Amino acid sequence: MSSQAHIKTQPVQAPAQPTVGFEPRIVGFLCNWCSYAGADKAGAAQTAYPPNVHVVRVMCTGRIDPQFVLKAFDEGADGVLILGCHPGDCHYKEQNLRMIQRHRLFLKYLRQLGYEEERCRLDFVSAAEGEKFAQVVGEMVDTIKRLGPLSRGRSQGQ
Amino acid sequence: MLPEPLGALESLVEALPVDQRVNLADQGAEAGCRAAHLLAEAGRHVVLVEKGPILGGMPVRYEDVFPRLECGPCVLEPFIAEVLHGPHAENIEVHLQSEVAEAVGSFGSFTVKIRKSPRYVNLSTCIGCGACMPACPKSYANPVNCGMSERKAIDFTFYGGLPNAPYVDAQACQKLKGEDCNACVEACPIPGAIDFDQQEEVVERSVGAVLIAVGGELYDCSQLPQLGYGKLPDVVTSLEFERILAASGPTGGTVQLADGRTPEKIAIVHCVGSLDAERCAYCSGVCCMNALKFNELISHKLHGAQVTHYVKSIVLPGKEDHGLYAKVKGRETTAWVQMESAAALNISAGKNGRKVIRYGKENREYDMVVLMPAIVAGASVQETARLFDLTVDAQGFLEELHGRVDATKSKVRGVYLAGTCQAPMDMSHAMTQAASATGGILSALVPGRKLTLEAIYAVVDAERCSGCRSCLAVCPYRAIAYNDEAESAEVNPVLCMGCGTCAAACPTGAIRSRHFTNEQIFAEIEGALA
Numbered sequence: 001m002s003s004q005a006h007i008k009t010q011p012v013q014a015p016a017q018p019t020v021g022f023e024p025r026i027v028g029f030l031c032n033w034c035s036y037a038g039a040d041k042a043g044a045a046q047t048a049y050p051p052n053v054h055v056v057r058v059m060c061t062g063r064i065d066p067q068f069v070l071k072a073f074d075e076g077a078d079g080v081l082i083l084g085c086h087p088g089d090c091h092y093k094e095q096n097l098r099m100i101q102r103h104r105l106f107l108k109y110l111r112q113l114g115y116e117e118e119r120c121r122l123d124f125v126s127a128a129e130g131e132k133f134a135q136v137v138g139e140m141v142d143t144i145k146r147l148g149p150l151s152r153g154r155s156q157g158q
Numbered sequence: 159m160l161p162e163p164l165g166a167l168e169s170l171v172e173a174l175p176v177d178q179r180v181n182l183a184d185q186g187a188e189a190g191c192r193a194a195h196l197l198a199e200a201g202r203h204v205v206l207v208e209k210g211p212i213l214g215g216m217p218v219r220y221e222d223v224f225p226r227l228e229c230g231p232c233v234l235e236p237f238i239a240e241v242l243h244g245p246h247a248e249n250i251e252v253h254l255q256s257e258v259a260e261a262v263g264s265f266g267s268f269t270v271k272i273r274k275s276p277r278y279v280n281l282s283t284c285i286g287c288g289a290c291m292p293a294c295p296k297s298y299a300n301p302v303n304c305g306m307s308e309r310k311a312i313d314f315t316f317y318g319g320l321p322n323a324p325y326v327d328a329q330a331c332q333k334l335k336g337e338d339c340n341a342c343v344e345a346c347p348i349p350g351a352i353d354f355d356q357q358e359e360v361v362e363r364s365v366g367a368v369l370i371a372v373g374g375e376l377y378d379c380s381q382l383p384q385l386g387y388g389k390l391p392d393v394v395t396s397l398e399f400e401r402i403l404a405a406s407g408p409t410g411g412t413v414q415l416a417d418g419r420t421p422e423k424i425a426i427v428h429c430v431g432s433l434d435a436e437r438c439a440y441c442s443g444v445c446c447m448n449a450l451k452f453n454e455l456i457s458h459k460l461h462g463a464q465v466t467h468y469v470k471s472i473v474l475p476g477k478e479d480h481g482l483y484a485k486v487k488g489r490e491t492t493a494w495v496q497m498e499s500a501a502a503l504n505i506s507a508g509k510n511g512r513k514v515i516r517y518g519k520e521n522r523e524y525d526m527v528v529l530m531p532a533i534v535a536g537a538s539v540q541e542t543a544r545l546f547d548l549t550v551d552a553q554g555f556l557e558e559l560h561g562r563v564d565a566t567k568s569k570v571r572g573v574y575l576a577g578t579c580q581a582p583m584d585m586s587h588a589m590t591q592a593a594s595a596t597g598g599i600l601s602a603l604v605p606g607r608k609l610t611l612e613a614i615y616a617v618v619d620a621e622r623c624s625g626c627r628s629c630l631a632v633c634p635y636r637a638i639a640y641n642d643e644a645e646s647a648e649v650n651p652v653l654c655m656g657c658g659t660c661a662a663a664c665p666t667g668a669i670r671s672r673h674f675t676n677e678q679i680f681a682e683i684e685g686a687l688a
Contacts, residue, residue: 054687056679056682060657060659062657063659064662065662068676068683071683072683072687075684088552091657092655092659093635094634095632095634098662
């Protein structure tokens with residue numbers, strides 16, 4: 001992570017009661033070759049999935065800097081979904097494995113911030129797995145609905 | 159408000175001057191020969207590196223090729239002759255008995271070191287008369303005939319192999335072991351044609367692109383000890399049977415048992431190691447047609463011989479393939495046994511030299527058993543992957559950029575693939591791949607045109623680089639080097655494929671992933687959540 005990160009996040013607690021009618025906002029970082037194509041496939045097949053995930057395309061999950069995830073939380077995301085090629089299928093040889101390593105470390109950091117780990121999910125969706133894309137998005141939305149909105153230091157006046 | 163870098167979009171197309179002149183086809187399998195011929199025809203200079211003493215890969219060793227039972231050497235030798243003596247042969251530099259020892263550089267400018275073993279026969283003066291062979295006192299098991307016959311220390315690979323000249327096996331030759339022998343030189347009618355002063359040499363060549371066509375190997379049947387391979391006589395592999403069928407083979411093309419008798423009942427076991435989750439999960443795609451070819455040739459050579467196929471499934475993918483199947487199926491002498499897996503068979507010695515195949519509770523007797531092993535990626539595939547920093551797939555073959563749309567490009571820019579090193583395939587598919595890779599090379603390296611770079615390569619801000627070298631460790635393409643003088647990491651834009659992992663790994667934010675910069679992605683996140 002570089003010094004460019006403008007982290008304003010603060011330790012938070014999830015509300016005891018999920019907010020009624022809460023529609024989570026989730027940022028999805030999708031790799032160009034597998035998961036973005038998988039999302040495309042879900043679309044082409046007109047598979048229904050919740051509209052809560054806003055997709056940011058990267059060439060490879062290896063490009064995803066932890067600051068991207070923090071930036072998303074900072075800008076109001078309640079969850080971040082990272083989707084890449086299955087291990088062994090990376091278009092760039094093995095950079096999805098670098099993402100797996102970074103994700104493990106990042107979850108530790110997330111815990112230290114007081115966030116639930118489930119708010120940053122890493123999964124694998126191939127170009128053929130339109131159905132899986134829809135399923136993972138559905139699960140992620142359910143998870144975040146259960147956790148409730150992410151309250152932030154900024155919204156507490158900092 | 160958008161961060162500043164978005165205001166000025168970077169150029170999407172950039173170009174670098176490159177070395178256009180030379181392409182390298184590595185290893186002279188049939189696909190390599192085809193590609194060399196096509197590239198030379200287009201006026202390109204080709205450096206052809208072949209491990210063995212002749213050109214043409216495996217099919218040149220097959221007397222008949224499916225589905226039409228054409229003669230393998232006859233189909234291939236016109237291409238090989240074009241490579242050696244054709245109107246564009248001056249564009250092709252052939253290195254036989256040679257291997258790539260080292261490769262550095264990148265698309266447009268590779269430098270390749272080629273280690274050349276001596277042949278001890280001068281190709282420009284030898285007339286191929288063969289007078290040296292009877293004079294040679296040393297015989298040993300002939301590797302081309304899978305050890306089923308002997309060759310002299312100076313001998314042809316097989317009759318008809320090109321170039322038409324013998325070679326000296328340095329491991330077998332008595333003179334090269336320091337003994338007092340000069341028999342071949344004395345028998346040779348051309349002074350200097352046999353030259354024991356030849357030495358191993360290493361030559362260096364600059365090339366713009368590399369085509370890998372190193373082929374594959376057969377699954378080692380001794381890994382299935384229940385099949386008796388290597389222990390029972392007359393249990394042979396498809397390659398051994400191919401040589402038994404060949405006029406240039408150990409029996410002169412006569413199908414016979416090790417003791418010289420003529421077999422009456424022959425079993426062909428399909429899918430040895432293939433379609434087997436514990437061994438090779440994939441179908442090699444060529445063995446069924448090869449087995450049907452064997453059946454036809456047995457029927458031609460031995461009238462009335464019974465041929466029984468042990469099959470798991472039959473694969474006939476080509477448009478001409480069903481014809482051969484229908485022909486074989488229509489023969490009264492053909493029988494089929496449906497099996498769960500070749501690993502479930504047990505082959506043991508029976509009476510009078512017979513082989514007993516037990517499957518379930520059923521025992522059947524045969525004179526000869528031909529095993530059809532899976533095609534696997536061999537040691538040369540692993541070695542080539544190491545040399546050129548290529549990836550291998552889950553099956554061990556060289557991994558292509560994309561299995562459907564870019565199967566002849568590797569994941570390293572400028573390195574192309576053709577033939578069985580990429581996946582098991584037949585001759586026709588390998589030839590098509592060679593032509594496809596050639597097309598890719600010709601359109602990527604155009605004389606007078608500069609090389610177009612990926613728009614998304616990474617750049618390092620030398621001012622911010624702390625010299626930690628984290629980026630070097632994560633780059634999958636060896637695209638980043640550390641410049642000691644500038645005290646900064648530097649990205650080679652030709653090698654960089656733009657995955658952006660280095661930018662994410664850089665702890666000081668010194669690396670910018672063009673068109674996927676932090677600022678651009680931050681702006682996207684802001685936009686998505688606005």
